[in-house]
Amino acid sequence: GAGVSQTPSNKVTEKGKYVELRCDPISGHTALYWYRQSLGQGPEFLIYFQGTGAADDSGLPNDRFFAVRPEGSVSTLKIQRTERGDSAVYLCASSRRGSDTQYFGPGTRLTVL
Amino acid sequence: RKEVEQDPGPFNVPEGATVAFNCTYSNSASQSFFWYRQDCRKEPKLLMSVYSSGNEDGRFTAQLNRASQYISLLIRDSKLSDSATYLCVVTTNTGNQFYFGTGTSLTVIP
Numbered sequence: 001g002a003g004v005s006q007t008p009s010n011k012v013t014e015k016g017k018y019v020e021l022r023c024d025p026i027s028g029h030t031a032l033y034w035y036r037q038s039l040g041q042g043p044e045f046l047i048y049f050q051g052t053g054a055a056d057d058s059g060l061p062n063d064r065f066f067a068v069r070p071e072g073s074v075s076t077l078k079i080q081r082t083e084r085g086d087s088a089v090y091l092c093a094s095s096r097r098g099s100d101t102q103y104f105g106p107g108t109r110l111t112v113l
Numbered sequence: 114r115k116e117v118e119q120d121p122g123p124f125n126v127p128e129g130a131t132v133a134f135n136c137t138y139s140n141s142a143s144q145s146f147f148w149y150r151q152d153c154r155k156e157p158k159l160l161m162s163v164y165s166s167g168n169e170d171g172r173f174t175a176q177l178n179r180a181s182q183y184i185s186l187l188i189r190d191s192k193l194s195d196s197a198t199y200l201c202v203v204t205t206n207t208g209n210q211f212y213f214g215t216g217t218s219l220t221v222i223p
Binding site: 033035040041042043044045048055056058059091100101102103104105106107 | 117119121145147155156157158159162200204209210211212213214215216
């Protein structure tokens, strides 16, 4: 079946702009995670959804970052007033209820000029 | 202190060699443990879960030592296709947050 998909695959923006990154989880997966991965580092947890609600958003670095999952499926990560330090690969993962196995999407490579 | 610490390597080994990676974690209440594999510019993929009793999958063996708070991955008879970055992953005691190590880079040389 279809895996986790993320769009766009690449996004180049200018400092100060607003961006939205989209994640389509595997159908039926109730849990959805966002991570950020910088070069040479492992993925860094940002936020976790169980259904429509953000069960844990403690990894969001500041209030410029926000994520939604209004219908419990697709999620959008929103970054306001982007900064050069936001440049990274943003990964989304999903898992079935009761399972701790995560399936990752291919990521969105964000570059802030 | 980081939640998960790994030696970043790189490890360069000849084909057929046995190689071992270790990873330490700081939270004694951590619940679940995994090894993920990540190829260059690709997403991480689950390699194996790690259980206290140890588990083996073909050439790969993973072990967990809760007393010393470390997990290990052993790869026997290395193949060229094993070249990748291996990420150690630990979850919180609630199971909600997944903490990744920085990854250990492995290159298997012909």
